[in-house]
Every structure is written in C-alpha cells, then in structure tokens.
Amino acid sequence: MDDSLDSTNTDSNALTQLKLDLRGSRFVIERETLMNLPESVLLCLFPNGLVLSRQGGGYEGMNAADEGEEEEEEVYMVDFDPQCLSYVLSFFRKAQDDFYGTPTQPGKYQGPPLFEDGSTHPSFNYAAQNTNPLFSKQAIIVLREELEYFVIPPKATARIEGDGREGTDLDGKATPALLQLKQASGQALLERQRIFTALQRNVNKENNMAEQHLIDMLCMSGFDRDDSWGFRALEPARCCITSIALVLLKTGLRFDGQRKVPSNDDVDDGGVSPEQTQLATAQKLLLFWRKPARKCWWDGVDIVVPHTSTSASTAEQDGSAAMAAEMASEAEEADVNAPTAGMTAQEVELLRSKKGRKCRVWARRVWTLELSLI
Numbered sequence: 001m002d003d004s005l006d007s008t009n010t011d012s013n014a015l016t017q018l019k020l021d022l023r024g025s026r027f028v029i030e031r032e033t034l035m036n037l038p039e040s041v042l043l044c045l046f047p048n049g050l051v052l053s054r055q056g057g058g059y060e061g062m063n064a065a066d067e068g069e070e071e072e073e074e075v076y077m078v079d080f081d082p083q084c085l086s087y088v089l090s091f092f093r094k095a096q097d098d099f100y101g102t103p104t105q106p107g108k109y110q111g112p113p114l115f116e117d118g119s120t121h122p123s124f125n126y127a128a129q130n131t132n133p134l135f136s137k138q139a140i141i142v143l144r145e146e147l148e149y150f151v152i153p154p155k156a157t158a159r160i161e162g163d164g165r166e167g168t169d170l171d172g173k174a175t176p177a178l179l180q181l182k183q184a185s186g187q188a189l190l191e192r193q194r195i196f197t198a199l200q201r202n203v204n205k206e207n208n209m210a211e212q213h214l215i216d217m218l219c220m221s222g223f224d225r226d227d228s229w230g231f232r233a234l235e236p237a238r239c240c241i242t243s244i245a246l247v248l249l250k251t252g253l254r255f256d257g258q259r260k261v262p263s264n265d266d267v268d269d270g271g272v273s274p275e276q277t278q279l280a281t282a283q284k285l286l287l288f289w290r291k292p293a294r295k296c297w298w299d300g301v302d303i304v305v306p307h308t309s310t311s312a313s314t315a316e317q318d319g320s321a322a323m324a325a326e327m328a329s330e331a332e333e334a335d336v337n338a339p340t341a342g343m344t345a346q347e348v349e350l351l352r353s354k355k356g357r358k359c360r361v362w363a364r365r366v367w368t369l370e371l372s373l374i
Contacts, residue, residue, distance in 0.1 A: 019075045020045075023236075025082035026075075033089070038142040040292045040368045041088060041244075045080050084244060087231040091246045092140070096374050099138035109136070133289070134282055137373040139249035141222055141285065143195070144368040145229070147241040151185045152360045153178060177308065184305035185361055186234050188347060190241055193228035197342045198299050198365060214295075218369075220281050222247035249285060249371065252278030285371050292370040299363045304347035304356040 018034060020027040034042075101107030133139075153166035166178045174182070196215055203211045219225050229243040252275035350356025 019073060020078050021075050022078045022080050022082040022085060027082070027085065029089075033092075036092065036372070036374050037088065038292070038370050038372045039290055040142065040144055040370050041085075045078050045085075046076075050076070081231075081233055081235075081242065083233065084231050084242065088244065088246065091230070092372075092374060095138050095140060095248060099374070109138075133373050134249075134251050134279075134286060135253070139251065139282070139285075140372045140374065141218070141247050141249050142368075142370040142372055143218070143223075143245045144370075145241075145243040146366045146368075147189065147243070147363050148366075149185065149189055149239050149241070149361050149363045151178075151182050151239075152362070153181060154357070154359065180308065181305065181359070182239055185303055185359060186239060186241065188303040188305055188344075189361065189363070190232060190234055191344045191346065192342055193232060194342065195223065195227050195229055195243075195245055196225055198301075198363075199297075199367075201342070202297055202299060211295075214369075217281060217284065220250070220278070221285055222250050249282055250278055251282040252276065288369055288371040289373060292368050295367045295369075297365055299365055301342065301361055301363065302358050303361050304343060304350045305359055306350060306356055 016031050018029050018031060020029060037045075097105070097107065099107050099109050101109075165175050166181050168174055168178070196219075199211060199215060202208065203215070215225070223245070227245065227247075230245045232241065232243040234241055347356065351358075
C-alpha cells in the first residue's frame with residue numbers, strides 16, 4: 001500500500017473492497033461485484049452473514065495493540081472452492097462487458113430493445129423499461145447442484161476379514177478399503193458431467209410432468225439438453241460434489257442496431273411470434289430473481305470403479321467378473337431409465353477390460369435455481 005494515502009482513503013478502500021481467503025487462495029473483490037453475485041452463492045460464501053463496515057475502525061474483541069496491525073488488512077476466511085468462485089466471477093464479468101460494453105468496445109445494450117422480428121409489444125415502452133428489468137439488464141440463469149452420495153459396498157467385500165474389508169471397524173469407523181471405495185465412487189460420479197441426465201431419469205421413472213416442464217423451460221431459456229456443468233468438483237473430506245452452471249437468459253429481445261427484418265415465417269398458427277413466446281418464458285424465470293428455488297430428490301445409480309486386489313480376487317471367486325462384458329454392452333444400449341444409463345466411456349471400458357466392478361450408490365441431489373441481473 002502506498003504510504004502517501006491518508007487514513008480517509010484507507011478507510012474508504014476497506015469499505016469498497018473485501019479480501020477473502022478461500023481455502024488458501026486470496027481474492028480481492030469489489031463490494032459492488034460481490035453484491036451482484038447470486039444469492040445462493042453469497043449464502044455459501046457467508047452462511048452466517050457478513051458485515052461490510054467497521055465499528056470504530058476495529059473488530060469486536062480486538063485489543064488496542066492488535067488494532068494497529070490488523071487495520072491495514074482485513075481478511076475474511078471462507079470455506080468455498082476458489083475455482084468455483086473464479087468461474088462465477090469470470091462469467092459475470094464477461095457477461096457485463098458484452099452487454100454494457102467497455103471503454104474501448106461498445107456493448108449490445110445501446111437503448112430500448114425490440115423483438116427480433118422488429119415488432120413492438122403492447123407493454124413495451126419507457127415506463128415498462130423501468131418496471132421490467134429484462135428490458136435493460138443482462139439476465140443470467142444460475143443452476144447449482146449439491147450431490148451427497150452414499151456407497152453400498154458389495155456383500156462379498158463387506159464380509160471378508162483383513163485390510164480389504166469394505167465396511168466399518170468395531171468402533172464404527174470406515175476401514176481404509178471403504179474410504180478408498182468412497183473416493184473412487186466420488187470420482188466416477190464427478191466424471192458424469194451431463195446436467196439433465198439424473199433429473200430426466202427421475203422424470204421418466206415417476207412420470208413427473210412438473211419436472212419435465214422445468215427441463216423444457218430451462219432448455220428453451222438458454223440451456224441445451226446435452227449441456228455439461230460449467231464447474232464440478234468434490235468437496236474435501238466429504239462425500240459431496242458441488243456443481244454450478246451459468247447461461248445467459250434468452251429473452252427474445254434485440255437492441256438497437258441488431259434489428260431483424262420482419263418475416264411471416266416468424267409467426268406460428270396462433271399468431272404468436274417465437275420471440276413473444278421466448279419473452280413469456282423469460283418472464284416466468286424472472287420469478288426466481290432474488291428468490292432462489294430448491295428441489296431435492298434421491299437418485300439410485302450404478303457406477304463402475306476400478307478393482308482393488310481384494311475385490312478382483314473376490315469377483316473371480318463369485319463369478320461376477322464374467323458379467324463385465326455383458327454389463328458393458330447393457331450400458332451402451334441402456335435407455336435413460338436403466339441404472340447403467342449415464343455411464344462414462346471410462347466406466348464402460350473398465351467393464352469391458354474386467355478391470356472394474358459395479359457398485360450401487362444412492363445420491364441425494366439438491367438443485368438451486370436462481371436468476372441474477374447485472
């Protein structure tokens with residue numbers, strides 16, 4: 001810090017910038033940038049809340065001797081994946097620059113928007129622009145998943161004695177073999193990057209039309225049915241995987257300088273243009289602005305993990321290794337409802353080469369859907 005700065009500037013910087021320590025990685029974030037982040041992300045960063053101002057220039061409980069040393073740098077310790085925060089900050093920064101522009105590059109927003117076919121909407125006017133934020137702000141769909149998984153060890157390896165036993169000891173603690181199985185299971189689930197595979201499987205199993213409508217709405221608004229998570233990682237020392245995906249909301253609006261020539265092909269039989277339908281869907285998602293919605297469900301899946309020396313010999317004894325090739329073919333041909341559906345190419349190869357074994361995993365998935373405006 002420059003010594004020429006007076007105390008007034010120092011206090012001002014302390015209020016406009018925050019220094020965060022995310023599991024050993026240091027971040028310096030502008031207060032305005034922080035407040036533009038999704039509510040669900042802020043809740044993960046600061047589950048107990050955050051006070052962005054000082055009381056009397058120091059901390060509660062700080063004595064006079066420590067106050068002088070700590071006043072120059074105030075760091076908040078945060079238990080959150082630094083790469084996840086980097087992904088969110090980078091996406092939001094790029095979206096903001098593309099929409100509003102930079103000092104050297106103009107953005108998309110240059111005035112009141114119009115429909116892509118050049119038509120006007122009855123409610124589209126300057127008054128509506130002030131009340132409907134979609135007309136003047138960039139909207140981002142935020143979808144998060146917290147996946148907590150529970151591995152069910154095969155009976156053959158759970159019954160054996162010694163170091164290869166996949167179970168618990170007399171004190172109820174997991175054996176090293178069980179811990180290794182949990183880590184391998186987490187890695188297998190981590191590689192399954194498709195966003196909608198699990199939810200679509202649940203839709204087809206329970207014929208839940210509300211969930212199908214959710215998938216259709218998200219795919220119409222910016223996602224693709226084959227999309228992968230933008231960020232996905234295992235949580236340290238936990239059987240938990242966190243994922244997040246961000247996409248720009250499709251509103252069906254274009255701004256000055258990007259108008260399309262009207263075309264009769266843009267109107268369906270009902271007289272409603274596709275752009276108007278798009279805006280109506282975007283209006284539904286606007287309900288999730290500052291109001292994250294959550295959905296939780298259980299999902300039972302079969303995964304493939306590499307054999308250990310103990311599990312390989314056990315598999316040969318009980319004959320389960322002979323089923324590997326058959327299971328690999330089943331995984332390739334399975335529909336979305338089958339337990340083997342969603343297996344990665346690596347899992348299939350492990351089965352074909354008889355170097356892997358099938359394990360049953362129960363996963364508790366929690367989705368958080370939110371809309372952010374910048």
